[in-house]
Amino acid sequence: MARRLPRKDVVIVGLGWTGSIVAYELARLGLDVVALERGPWRDTASDFNIGTAPDELRYAVRHDIFLRPKQETLTMRNDPSQTALPIRKWGSFLPGNGVGGAGLHWNGQTWRFLPDDFRIRSHMIERYGAGIMPEGNQIQDWPVSYDELEPHYDRFEQVAGISGKAGNIKGTIQPGGNPFEGARAREYPTPPLKQGYAQSLFTKAATGMGLHPFPRPSGNISAAYTNPYGCSMAPCTYCGFCEWFGCANYSKSSPQTCVLPALVREPTFEARTDCEVTKVNLSADGKMATGVTYVDAAGEEWEQPGDLVLVCAFSLFNVRLLLLSGIGKPYDPATGEGVVGRNYAYQTGSGASAFFEDAKFNPFAAAGSLGVALDDYNSDNFDHGPHGFVGGASITSAHTNGRPIRYHPVPPGTPAWGSAWKKAVKDTYQRVTYVGAQGSVMSYRNNYLDLDPTYKDPLGRPLMRMTFDYQPNEQKMANWMAERCQEIAKAMGANSTRLSRLGVPWSVVPYQTTHNTGGAVMGSDPNTSVLNRYLQSWDVSNVFVMGASAFPQNAGYNPTGTVGALTYWSLEAIFKYLKSPGALVPR
Amino acid sequence: MRPTDRSRGGGAFHHGIGAGTTRRAFLLATAALLVTSKGVSARVITKVLPWRPNEAYPVTPVVPGGYLFFTADEAAVVEAFAERLIPADELGPGARQAGVTTFIDRQLTGPYGGHDWLYMEGPFSKNPLPSQGLQSELTPRQQYRNGIAALEAYCKATFNRGFVELDAAGQDKLIAGLEKGEVQLPNFSSKMLFNAIYTNTIEGFFADPIYGGNRDMVGWKLVGFPGTRYDFRDVIDRPNQAYTLPPVSMQGRPAWGER
Numbered sequence: 092m093a094r095r096l097p098r099k100d101v102v103i104v105g106l107g108w109t110g111s112i113v114a115y116e117l118a119r120l121g122l123d124v125v126a127l128e129r130g131p132w133r134d135t136a137s138d139f140n141i142g143t144a145p146d147e148l149r150y151a152v153r154h155d156i157f158l159r160p161k162q163e164t165l166t167m168r169n170d171p172s173q174t175a176l177p178i179r180k181w182g183s184f185l186p187g188n189g190v191g192g193a194g195l196h197w198n199g200q201t202w203r204f205l206p207d208d209f210r211i212r213s214h215m216i217e218r219y220g221a222g223i224m225p226e227g228n229q230i231q232d233w234p235v236s237y238d239e240l241e242p243h244y245d246r247f248e249q250v251a252g253i254s255g256k257a258g259n260i261k262g263t264i265q266p267g268g269n270p271f272e273g274a275r276a277r278e279y280p281t282p283p284l285k286q287g288y289a290q291s292l293f294t295k296a297a298t299g300m301g302l303h304p305f306p307r308p309s310g311n312i313s314a315a316y317t318n319p320y321g322c323s324m325a326p327c328t329y330c331g332f333c334e335w336f337g338c339a340n341y342s343k344s345s346p347q348t349c350v351l352p353a354l355v356r357e358p359t360f361e362a363r364t365d366c367e368v369t370k371v372n373l374s375a376d377g378k379m380a381t382g383v384t385y386v387d388a389a390g391e392e393w394e395q396p397g398d399l400v401l402v403c404a405f406s407l408f409n410v411r412l413l414l415l416s417g418i419g420k421p422y423d424p425a426t427g428e429g430v431v432g433r434n435y436a437y438q439t440g441s442g443a444s445a446f447f448e449d450a451k452f453n454p455f456a457a458a459g460s461l462g463v464a465l466d467d468y469n470s471d472n473f474d475h476g477p478h479g480f481v482g483g484a485s486i487t488s489a490h491t492n493g494r495p496i497r498y499h500p501v502p503p504g505t506p507a508w509g510s511a512w513k514k515a516v517k518d519t520y521q522r523v524t525y526v527g528a529q530g531s532v533m534s535y536r537n538n539y540l541d542l543d544p545t546y547k548d549p550l551g552r553p554l555m556r557m558t559f560d561y562q563p564n565e566q567k568m569a570n571w572m573a574e575r576c577q578e579i580a581k582a583m584g585a586n587s588t589r590l591s592r593l594g595v596p597w598s599v600v601p602y603q604t605t606h607n608t609g610g611a612v613m614g615s616d617p618n619t620s621v622l623n624r625y626l627q628s629w630d631v632s633n634v635f636v637m638g639a640s641a642f643p644q645n646a647g648y649n650p651t652g653t654v655g656a657l658t659y660w661s662l663e664a665i666f667k668y669l670k671s672p673g674a675l676v677p678r
Numbered sequence: 679m680r681p682t683d684r685s686r687g688g689g690a691f692h693h694g695i696g697a698g699t700t701r702r703a704f705l706l707a708t709a710a711l712l713v714t715s716k717g718v719s720a721r722v723i724t725k726v727l728p729w730r731p732n733e734a735y736p737v738t739p740v741v742p743g744g745y746l747f748f749t750a751d752e753a754a755v756v757e758a759f760a761e762r763l764i765p766a767d768e769l770g771p772g773a774r775q776a777g778v779t780t781f782i783d784r785q786l787t788g789p790y791g792g793h794d795w796l797y798m799e800g801p802f803s804k805n806p807l808p809s810q811g812l813q814s815e816l817t818p819r820q821q822y823r824n825g826i827a828a829l830e831a832y833c834k835a836t837f838n839r840g841f842v843e844l845d846a847a848g849q850d851k852l853i854a855g856l857e858k859g860e861v862q863l864p865n866f867s868s869k870m871l872f873n874a875i876y877t878n879t880i881e882g883f884f885a886d887p888i889y890g891g892n893r894d895m896v897g898w899k900l901v902g903f904p905g906t907r908y909d910f911r912d913v914i915d916r917p918n919q920a921y922t923l924p925p926v927s928m929q930g931r932p933a934w935g936e937r
Contacts, residue, residue: 132723143736145906146928148885153790160797169809176810179797288917328909339908352727361724387720451918455903456910495884495903507857508763508876509850513900517769520901546799598809 093384093394099125102383102397104368104412107192108651109637109658110403111346111354112250115320116662118357120669125395126360126403127385129367130158130189135347139337147494151335154181156196158188165407166543169560169596171424177546177554183598184605185335186405190364191346193405193605194651198334198459198491199310199343201253202648203244203656205470206237206273208531211644214471215481225481225564229434229534231643234615234624237273240656243663245276247655248308251344252316252324254460255279255308269305271466281314284327289452289524289583290463293488296582302467307487308652309460310344320353331492333459343459366393369550371400371416371634380418380634386550399633399665406640410435410540410610411555418631419611419621424537424558430621432540434609435559436645439484439530439569441593443577445585446502450522455493462489468528468575469647480568484530484647486576488583493520503589526580528572529604534644535562540610560597569593606650608642613657615676623676625664626657632674635661739929740784740890742777747786747819751840752826753779758842760879762849771896773879781882781891782822782875791819818874825871828863829856835864887927894932898925 100122103110110126118124133139133156149155158181166175187193207214210232215223224230257278258268283306286294290306297304311327318324327342341348354360365388372381372394382396402409413419413431422433466472469483492498500523501515543556561569570592580588594601614620617629626641628634637658639650646653664675745753760773760782773779789795798815806813816824833841833852841849855861856872863871882891884898886906892898898905905925913921924931 132721132728134727137728138735141908142928145908146737146886146888148881148889149737152881152885154795159795161795164797167810169807173807174803176803176806176813177797177799178810179812180793182811285914287914291917328911329914330908330910332908355723355725355727358725361722364721364723366720389720391720451920453910453913453917453919453921456913456921493901493903495897495901496881499880499884499901508853510765510767510769513764513767513769513772517900520903545801546797596807596809599811600809 093392095394095396098382098396098398099123100397101125101399101401102395103127103401103403104383105192105402105404105408106190106346106362107187107403107405108194108346108655110192110401111350112655112658113401113403113637113662113665114360115350115354115357117665118354118360121359124360125397126362127366127368127383127395128190128362128364130364132362132364133189133191133195133337133347134351135337135339135341139339141339144336144339145330145332147496151494152496154185156187156189156337157181158186161549162188163408163548164554166546166554166556167599168556168558171537171558175543175556175558178599182600183603184607185602186407186605190351190362191337194345195337195347196335197310197651198649200460200649201248201251201308201310201344201652201655202485203273204237204646204648204653205271205466205472207471208646209233209235209237211481215475218471219476223475223479223481225533225562227536227562228481228564229536229619230481231434231534231614231619233643234613234620235660240660241273241276243659244652244656246659247652249280250318250320250349251310251655252280252312252318252349253308253310253344254281254283254313256283256306258305267305269464269466270303271469271472279308281312281316284309284311284313284458284461286461286463287452287456287490288450289490290461290488292583293463293526293579296579296584297465300579300582302465302579304463304465307460307462307464307489309458311338311342311458311460312344318349320350322349322352324348327458329456329458329461331455331457331494334491368412369415369552371402371412371418373417373631377417378631380631399635402634402636403638406610406638407540407555407607409636409638409640413611413621413636414542414555415552418628418634421541422539424539427536430612430617430619432610433619434534434612434643435538435540435557435607436532436534436609436642437559437597438532438604438606438645439561439565439593440527440603441530441569441573441576442525442527442591443573443580444500444589444591445524445526445580445583446519446587446589447522447524447584448586452490452521452524453493454490454498454520457490457492459491461491462487468572478567478571480564480571481533482531482564482568482647484528484569484572486526486528486572486579488524488526490524502587526576528569528576529647529649530565530569530572531647532565532645533562534609538562561593561595566593566595606639606645608639608645608650611636611640612643613641614643617678623674625675626661627664627668627675629678633672635665637661737888739888740780742780742890745783747783747791748779748822752822753783754842755826755829755840756782756822756875758849759853759875760882762846762853763876763879764883770900773883775893776883776896777891777893778879778882781885781889782878784890785878785881786819786822791817793817814870816870821870821874825863825866825874828866829871832861832863888929895925895927
């Protein structure tokens with residue numbers, strides 16, 4: 092029997108990027124805020140000291156700081172006719188755990204989606220006719236526009252200290268930036284990172300091809316910076332331990348670096364770690380949340396009453412918590428009815444390796460967001476008419492690390508072991524680079540999330556079941572993008588290239604990306620969305636759900652910039668809600 | 679009921695929460711703990727960031743010598759096998775000299791060896807899809823123990839001697855057969871044994887030497903990985919130039935002091 096704790100004004104589930112931002116902004120108003128985090132407290136000085144941080148085996152291979160599948164995992168299958176089995180060991184994606192969440196271990200690539208991405212359904216049909224829309228798609232316009240989000244993208248970039256070069260300030264194209272981006276109010280807070288040798292070859296080749304390369308926006312920051320919350324960051328040292336690691340230099344934008352030092356000083360804020368929220372509790376009529384129930388590390392169950400419940404876990408676990416709490420109608424692909432779990436999407440990865448006769452790329456001198464990108468093939472920046480697919484990709488030349496357990500590339504045809512392998516590993520390490528395409532994934536009727544009928548977590552609750560595969564539209568798009576990457580790789584002067592097509596069926600085994608989106612999407616129609624345009628539940632008006640679970644489909648970018656923008660957008664609405672509680676959009 | 683390992687902050691090296699909490703809780707009165715009838719059960723952080731200098735929790739360095747999991751015979755098989763995967767040759771030391779067998783032995787005695795952090799609840803499917811990844815009930819410890827026994831039984835039955843007594847060419851041929859699944863071991867998946875030794879050999883050759891492998895940073899020297907220097911601003915400023923400084927590990931370099 093859960094013991095009841097004193098009421099709080101705001102109960103936050105999960106203390107990552109979104110949870111820490113909303114906690115700070117609301118505690119600053121004097122509200123009593125408690126954040127419940129199922130993992131441990133983590134901070135830079137204690138957990139990511141330079142003496143222990145650069146440890147590839149511990150973090151990138153054994154997954155020390157990640158959510159342990161023993162605690163919670165998902166089951167997975169490629170289509171509804173199959174039997175889902177548990178993801179026993181993380182592979183394709185790697186959910187975080189503990190304070191900081193995915194914002195602790197990410198690479199820091201911080202994009203704004205393009206204006207067209209927010210009205211992709213309307214835009215594509217207007218330009219190409221309904222025939223271009225893929226079979227079985229459930230693509231829908233976002234209920235918010237780029238222009239509405241612009242001040243909130245700006246706010247997140249300012250808080251995170253993002254390094255980059257603007258391409259469009261108030262409608263004026265800026266040399267050296269991305270000419271395709273939506274209009275920005277101002278420059279990035281810090282200048283772009285320096286780039287490596289591969290990026291200089293890419294820039295020259297792409298420019299020669301009439302493309303528009305620019306340094307990609309980075310949350311590994313280039314210069315000392317103090318953000319609007321008074322938190323200070325230090326310049327990146329290009330150590331090559333970003334993704335899957337905590338940063339020991341205070342150079343990577345993260346809740347630890349950018350928010351927690353300010354948040355923890357707010358006297359009305361309290362974090363409880365090692366506390367897993369098991370349910371959002373509802374009133375008898377199901378229309379209001381009364382708080383949450385959680386279980387602490389000793390297995391004790393507690394009830395935490397609260398006036399406002401903000402669901403701020405990782406996207407997948409937001410969806411599971413809604414399903415377990417009975418908030419919103421679960422999606423059923425057979426009937427097409429229901430909303431929770433609907434429109435799960437992901438990301439494509441394809442590209443080309445470029446082998447050079449003689450080069451010293453020094454892949455270890457790197458950062459998670461170091462890289463030069465181009466958007467000529469993203470969104471609808473090119474004519475889709477001849478290609479017959481929807482979506483696009485950002486194409487990038489990057490080196491994020493040279494950590495050798497996982498990074499020891501060899502040319503095609505090399506044996507997997509023995510002296511010939513060893514020689515190839517030695518000869519190739521310095522003279523290969525990669526041109527990659529990170530692409531959009533649209534939403535489809537049969538790509539969705541629900542509760543698994545068989546497998547349970549240690550508390551006896553059903554695991555979530557993921558049914559997902561790359562559809563023909565994504566395969567066509569990603570494989571076309573791989574060819575574009577190969578053209579650029581050849582123009583860079585590679586003497587041989589290897590095409591990397593999209594791997595199908597989607598497999599949990601190789602790491603791909605932790606850009607899991609959708610399942611609790613925002614929209615303008617309660618029949619096709621869980622949340623209204625302010626991330627407020629259509630069904631339970633004192634529940635807001637932050638994060639990439641709100642994306643109606645995914646764009647050809649990393650999600651965090653848009654997650655941050657949506658958080659500030661939603662916060663503005665929450666401020667209004669606090670003055671006058673109730674549904675912000677009538678059902 | 680709940681896993682109480684380091685991911686939940688309950689480990690002896692992590693944050694000192696648990697038995698060693700008193701001193702810290704005293705020093706940081708605002709970092710309180712929720713105390714219940716069953717004792718300490720959650721951590722409450724408010725008003726102050728709860729850290730103290732030099733508190734980072736390090737790994738325990740592996741001390742080479744002897745084996746904690748393998749028998750001497752098992753260790754000899756693993757060492758011979760790993761040495762064929764990464765042989766000593768004109769390019770430098772192989773898996774044996776790198777200490778890969780010690781690395782694997784110590785890894786098997788830790789949480790990795792029991793798949794302690796993985797989801798190991800049944801039912802286990804007999805015919806999973808390849809896209810569903812790991813679906814075996816066997817932990818790495820069981821894979822090594824049963825797999826090496828099966829390999830030895832196969833070698834005795836087929837060649838009338840053990841794996842280590844085969845010549846290099848014979849070992850290579852057999853390993854290639856295991857890799858492709860063409861050799862049928864008695865009651866054990868040949869691919870599973872190959873994959874276990876292969877994966878752990880690569881890890882042991884390239885992981886920080888603190889784990890017992892990559893001795894003298896031989897793996898890092900092979901490719902030119904500088905290790906844990908954590909600052910390559912100088913390299914970024916000199917594109918396409920060779921990096922000439924020797925590597926550094928978490929325990930420094932041999933030249934820095936007593937080994």
